[in-house]
Amino acid sequence: xxxxxxxxxxxxxxxxxxxxxxxxxxxxxxxxxxxxxxxxxxxxxxxxxxxxxxxxxxxxxxxxxxxxxxxxxxxxxxxxxxxxxxxxxxxxxxxxxxxxxxxxxxxxxxxxxxxxxxxxxxxxxxxxxxxxxxxxxxxxxxxxxxxxxxxxxxxxxxxxxxxxxxxxxxxxxxxxxxxxxxxxxxxxxxxxxxxxxxxxxxxxxxxxxxxxxxxxxxxxxxxxxxxxxxxxxxxxxxxxxxxxxxxxxxxxxxxxxxxxxxxxxxxxxxxxxxxxxxxxxxx
Amino acid sequence: xxxxxxxxxxxxxxxxxxxxxxxxxxxxxxxxxxxxxxxxxxxxxxxxxxxxxxxxxxxxxxxxxxxxxxxxxxxxxxxxxxxxxxxxxxxxxxxxxxxxxxxxxxxxxxxxxxxxxxxxxxxxxxxxxxxxxxxxxxxxxxxxxxxxxxxxxxxxxxxxxxxxxxxxxxxxxxxxxxxxxxxxxxxxxxxxxxxxxxxxxxxxxxxxxxxxxxxxxxxxxxxxxxxxxxxxxxxxxxxxxxxxxxxxxxxxxxxxxxxxxxxxxxxxxx
Numbered sequence: 001x002x003x004x005x006x007x008x009x010x011x012x013x014x015x016x017x018x019x020x021x022x023x024x025x026x027x028x029x030x031x032x033x034x035x036x037x038x039x040x041x042x043x044x045x046x047x048x049x050x051x052x053x054x055x056x057x058x059x060x061x062x063x064x065x066x067x068x069x070x071x072x073x074x075x076x077x078x079x080x081x082x083x084x085x086x087x088x089x090x091x092x093x094x095x096x097x098x099x100x101x102x103x104x105x106x107x108x109x110x111x112x113x114x115x116x117x118x119x120x121x122x123x124x125x126x127x128x129x130x131x132x133x134x135x136x137x138x139x140x141x142x143x144x145x146x147x148x149x150x151x152x153x154x155x156x157x158x159x160x161x162x163x164x165x166x167x168x169x170x171x172x173x174x175x176x177x178x179x180x181x182x183x184x185x186x187x188x189x190x191x192x193x194x195x196x197x198x199x200x201x202x203x204x205x206x207x208x209x210x211x212x213x214x215x216x217x218x219x220x221x222x223x224x225x226x227x228x229x230x231x232x233x234x235x236x237x238x239x240x241x242x243x244x245x246x247x248x249x250x251x252x253x254x255x256x257x258x259x260x261x262x263x264x265x266x267x268x269x270x271x272x273x274x275x276x277x278x279x280x281x282x283x
Numbered sequence: 284x285x286x287x288x289x290x291x292x293x294x295x296x297x298x299x300x301x302x303x304x305x306x307x308x309x310x311x312x313x314x315x316x317x318x319x320x321x322x323x324x325x326x327x328x329x330x331x332x333x334x335x336x337x338x339x340x341x342x343x344x345x346x347x348x349x350x351x352x353x354x355x356x357x358x359x360x361x362x363x364x365x366x367x368x369x370x371x372x373x374x375x376x377x378x379x380x381x382x383x384x385x386x387x388x389x390x391x392x393x394x395x396x397x398x399x400x401x402x403x404x405x406x407x408x409x410x411x412x413x414x415x416x417x418x419x420x421x422x423x424x425x426x427x428x429x430x431x432x433x434x435x436x437x438x439x440x441x442x443x444x445x446x447x448x449x450x451x452x453x454x455x456x457x458x459x460x461x462x463x464x465x466x467x468x469x470x471x472x473x474x475x476x477x478x479x480x481x482x483x484x485x486x487x488x489x490x491x492x493x494x495x496x497x498x499x500x501x502x503x504x505x506x507x508x509x510x511x512x513x514x515x516x517x518x519x520x521x522x523x524x525x526x527x528x529x530x531x532x533x534x535x536x537x538x539x540x541x542x543x544x545x546x547x548x549x550x551x552x553x
Contacts (some may be wrong), residue, residue, distance in 0.1 A: 003364060006465070010361025011373065013354045014436055018376050021433035025391035026383070028398060043394070079291065086288045101544040106295050108487065109536045110494040112510050113529040116517055117298030120305065157295065215384020217497060222517065232386045239390050239501070249394070252387050259382075 033249035041243025051250035058251055061234040064220075066258075068145065068230070069213035072152035073160075073206050079153065080160035080205065085194070087161075088168035089176075100165060107158035115151050115222045122147050122223065143225030151219040156212060160205040167201025168194070203270040207263060214259050231255050299533060306526035323527040333528060336512040340493055343424060343508060347431035348488035354432075355439030356481050360473065362440070363447055380437035389501035392430045396422060396502075422504030430502045431495065435488035442487070442547070446480035447473075479546045486543035490536045 036046040055062075087099055106114065120126055122141040131139055141147055171194065179189040217232030231251065238248035306324070310317030327333050362373060400420040411417035450473070463471065496510035503511060509532065516525050 003465075007361040007364040010357045011365065014358035014440070015373065015376075017354060017429075017433055017436060018380065021392065021429055022376065022380055022383075022388070024399075025388070025395035026379075028395040029387070029391045032394060043398075082284065083288050083291045086284050090284060097545070097548050101541060101548070102292065103295065104544060105537060105540045106299070108490055108494070108540045109299075109533055110496070110510060110513075110529075112494075112496045112513055112517075113302065113533055114298060116513075116521075116525070116529065117302045119517075119521060120301055121298060154294070154298065157291075211382055212384065215386045217386050232384070235386055235390060236500075239393070245394055248390065252390060256383065256387065259384075 029249045029252050032245055033253045035246040035249075037244045037246050041245070043245040046246075051247045052254070054247060055250060055254055058231070058234045061229055061231045062254075062258075064145075064228055065214060065216075065230045065232075068148060068152065068228070069210055069216075072149055072156070072213055073210045075149065076153045076157050076160045076209055077164075077202060077206055080157055080164055081198075081202070084161050084164035084168055084201075088165050088171070089173070089194075100162075103161045103165075104158050107156070111155050112218055114155060115219050118142075118147070118151050118154065118223055122150070142223060143227050145224070145228050147223040148220050148228045151223040152213060152216070155219060156209045159208050159212070163204040163208070164198060164201040167198045167204075171197050199270065199273060203266075207266060210266075211259060211263065214255060302526050302533070303530045306523055306530045308523045308526075310523075323523040324531070327524050327527045327531075330524070332507070332512060333509075336507045336509045339424065339506055340509040343427050343431060343499075344489045344492040346428045347435060347492045348485050350428070350432040351435035351439050351488045352481055352485040355436040355484065356443050356477065358436070359440045359443035359447060360469070362444065377437045377440055380434060381441070385434075385495070385497040386501075388430065388434065389498040392426070392498070393422065393501040396426055422502060423506050424503075427499055427503045427506065427508070430498050431488075431492040434498070435484075435491055438487060438491070439481070439484035442484045443477060443480045446477055450476055479549065483543045483547040486539050486546075490539050490543075494532070494536060 032043050033051055034047050034049070036044045036048060036050070038044045083103070087096060087103075091099060119142065122128070124142075126141075128139050128141055131137070175193055175197070176189055179193045180186065184192070215232050216230050217236060220228050220230045220233055235248055235251055235255075238244050238251060305316070307319050307321060308316055309320035309322070362370065365373070400422075404419050407419070408417040494510060495508075496514055499508045499511055500514070509528070513525060513528060513532075516522070
């Protein structure tokens with residue numbers, strides 16, 4: 001057996017797995033999106049663009065997603081940057097690892113349970129009760145777009161901190177010293193040296209968070225209470241309640257297309273802004 | 284700046300602490316503290332639905348993480364020697380696996396498998412020898428393990444490959460110069476150096492599968508995993524029992540994850 005054959009043999013099981021469990025299912029969704037709904041739900045083979053023509057019926061879901069996903073990404077970035085900066089530039093190396101791990105770890109725990117916690121905090125007996133006790137009147141927090149936004153920022157903050165941290169950590173600290181030696185005030189150093197050099201990390205973080213937000217389902221359901229719904233919620237409704245597979249597939253394809261287009265345009269923009277690119281890391 | 288960072292950590296961990304706090308609530312009402320008690324933990328552990336769901340979740344997480352770690356590691360090692368369009372295609376597939384929203388993966392897997400099963404089942408029934416009841420393929424533990432293994436395999440490949448590329452190629456060459464067989468090189472040189480990455484990949488895969496709700500929601504058929512149980516309980520109303528289950532799940536994942544992260548980071552430093 002040659003080295004070449006051996007390599008292929010090693011890759012083959014994983015390749016087969018991806019073929020059956022990823023490529024096949026996505027192809028099925030694509031094919032079904034041109035089909036028709038069966039009388040009792042499900043799918044009837046056809047070739048029609050009817051499902052795509054029907055997409056405006058779910059306009060609100062797309063609108064909510066396309067407003068709250070970028071907003072949530074921006075909010076997470078503004079909160080994450082100072083923390084990443086503090087961790088990368090100002091923290092004793094002895095503590096760096098553990099502090100970073102403490103930021104990343106919540107991301108890998110159940111988003112279901114973490115969102116559930118906010119039902120308490122934003123619900124009637126949580127913050128609204130506190131505000132009322134202070135005599136500031138009655139406020140509704142849960143089941144509003146604001147609650148969804150908080151849930152989003154909370155859920156995806158760790159994913160934003162990590163890439164920004166990496167880019168700031170790799171930054172040559174001597175550049176900062178050089179800048180201040182040459183008489184630049186700290187703020188000028190920050191905005192003219194630190195920020196431009198950390199753009200790859202910021203871009204990676206924003207992209208990761210934005211992509212995940214586009215498919216979000218649990219946070220709008222639990223914290224938006226059915227009033228603020230995303231494309232993900234529309235998909236669940238179409239596949240599990242009304243069993244309209246053809247239309248649901250068209251919605252899913254549209255979601256992926258929007259994601260691909262935004263991400264491609266965004267990457268181009270970032271690449272133009274900054275020629276050196278950072279490698280994408282999932283953690 | 285220090286105060287700011289402290290506030291962010293507070294923001295990240297307060298909700299988790301609140302769930303834990305309310306799980307020790309003595310009263311029935313989930314949102315009003317009425318004394319301290321561990322009874323909800325007992326109640327949760329005595330609940331047969333919870334224990335069934337826990338067992339299913341464990342089985343699925345263990346099986347899918349094992350498959351993903353073994354096949355993912357093999358693939359990462361094999362990919363090192365593959366170049367050209369095949370490599371680019373494989374990289375694109377891994378990228379898609381990680382980037383496509385979980386909800387789309389869940390839905391796509393559901394409709395694809397249901398369609399395929401509907402085609403295969405009549406054949407199975409026709410080809411099955413007389414006498415026995417023919418097996419029917421349906422959504423359940425098997426499809427869930429397969430779906431989780433797909434996603435986590437992509438993660439393992441990414442993690443192991445990052446470690447492989449940082450390993451010096453010369454190590455392998457030195458071993459070959461000393462007349463080690465390729466398999467011997469793999470077993471005695473590459474594998475021990477990869478072990479931390481593989482272990483971290485396994486732990487991450489396990490916790491991903493154990494915590495996953497969205498893919499399981501579509502792919503699990505009539506089976507109930509722990510996140511599915513928690514989800515349907517939340518829909519019925521908030522109780523301290525959910526808090527107790529949530530606290531235990533969080534506690535277990537936090538420990539596993541911190542171990543995984545520390546292993547990964549120590550591996551990087553060496």
